[in-house]
Amino acid sequence: MEPIRKHTGIVYPMNRANVDTDQIIPKQFLKRISRQGFGEFVFYNWRYDSKGELREDFPMNQPKYEGTSILVAGENFGCGSSREHAPWALLDYGFRVIIAPSYADIFYNNCTKNGILPVQLSEKQIQELMERAEAENYELTVDLESKRIFDNQGFEASFDLDEYKRQMLLNGWDDISITLGYEEDITKYEEQRS
């Protein structure tokens, strides 16, 4: 996966709690057998009308948010189905960073396996970001090395991330190759048990 160290991008505010993975990518798109090409279907039922046309009244479709790469959302983001198609779709659409007060566990993990940085901030900080991003074309910088988020108007926050996950993201590591380095331990474990 692509490493992520420092990222600057336009913020898209999704002011909703409990956004589930069925919303992020509806099931009719889960039938593909590759990892690519899910971006155009992200939030499909909100972004498209029943005829399959882009809905102009859905903010994400407006020019203001073109090229957005930082998603700010409400609590319990990514709940529901374990489908990794959800982070694939977000990534393919262009999102590299998600900021929310809390996440569902499986989704959170899936993000870190795909080079998406899930940042946890307080409700209050999120509200502030939401308001700014709703009002204007709003840019944020997220620095994973120093675990800080800031804009050029005085907003600044620090965040926490499990050190192991941070290293994986910073270096873009594939954890299977890391684990295969423990092959002896695995074999030993198997022998002990049988």
Next chain:
Amino acid sequence: MRKPKTVIEKIWERHIVKEEAGKPDLLYIDLHLVHEVTSPQAFEGLRINNRKVRRPDLTFATMDHNVPTIHRNIIKDQVSKTQMETLKKNCEEFNIPLADIHHPDQGIVHVIGPELGLTQPGKTIVCGDSHTSTHGAFGALAFGIGTSEVEHVLATQTIWQQKPKTLNVKVNGTLGTGVTAKDLILAIIAKFGVKFGTGYVIEYTGEAIRNLSMEGRMTICNMSIEAGARAGLISPDNTTVEFLRGKRHVPQGEAFDKIAEDWLSLATDEGATYDAQVEIDADEIEPQVTWGTNPGMCLPVSANVPTPADGDNENESTEIAHALDYMGLNGGEAITSIEIEHVFIGSCTNSRLADLRKAASIIKGNKVKDGVRAIVVPGSFTVKRQAEEEGIDIIFKEAGFEWRDAGCSMCLAMNDDVVPEGERCASTSNRNFEGRQGTGARTHLVSPEMAAAAAIHGHFVDVRNLEVVTPS
């Protein structure tokens, strides 16, 4: 004296392959279940990197999510067909046992694991599916994983996991007549919210849990993920042991008694402590019906649908308004006044023989209300065969239900079983998210008994009053 431990800690400790400071633990996986939707990219990853499956003998695959449940041989959707063929090819290439669409063991992955005795106490079980928590009913540590993790487990038979916090959900008292495991888990989620379990593994304890059958326990553990918990489990006891006795993949004879002893020793020790605990009283629980667009938006059948004014704060009011709008409800109406057009009895939550028996006992001698389309989708071919031996299929068919082949079906509507836009379904599944049963479809989650009663009446009724309502 040894420190008392929970079943969760005991299973965890048995599976640590490597423990290092500042890192998650490397855990060994005893059983990896695979299905067609979340595996193709994982196998592709193995091929690209020239890796093999470490333990095909600990891996088991089936097709369930997008199989047709009628006219099995005609798969109109080419993309679904490709996905199923891809799984077949992958299983052949990597030597993985597969119960494919025509296999007598085929069924929903979380129904067949226990049925075949693959699911056993003390095992670590993963699957690329969030309802893997179902297997926790047996005192196994079972959780859903993403496709990257599927690939990781295929290649290494291990997974990196941070040791979870433990949460005791204690259910005191006894469930009343007509109140089921489904009502209990819905009531738990309604009371504590859709994320109270996030970051935890839940252990369900207490008198009401002990009294549940294995089917009921599976229904409870199944929906742990709807409370945010990746895994939920129940300490093994004699009910667990007796359910597994004689199953195909468990040891037989003396060897069974020996392993059963070990299983029972895994139960949480007296005096063990948890990181958190909540309690609920089973006696107070009524049959439940969800009214909104997440499983926590749920009320007793005797209640009225909320209005935005019932929200505790602005956010909650907006959420209620949003959900009412999607669900086509005004707010304030009685749950029992909500009319439905569809009934779905099935899914990994409620499609086992015990569920079908209970629904059939309500259907017997009655007819599905005009204008209602009702389908029963058994969780596996085995369930279907057993039900047919008992004549349960006849009861459903005579009442006007469609009797289908096994699969996920209308739980997520990836095949042709879809609820049309704007129409309403009483469903025994586990998710009432927007669009889950079809774009614009409106889902109300209920128990099999409540779904059966709704099929007869065309609207929700309290199953506890049923004798009064229907001449039998």
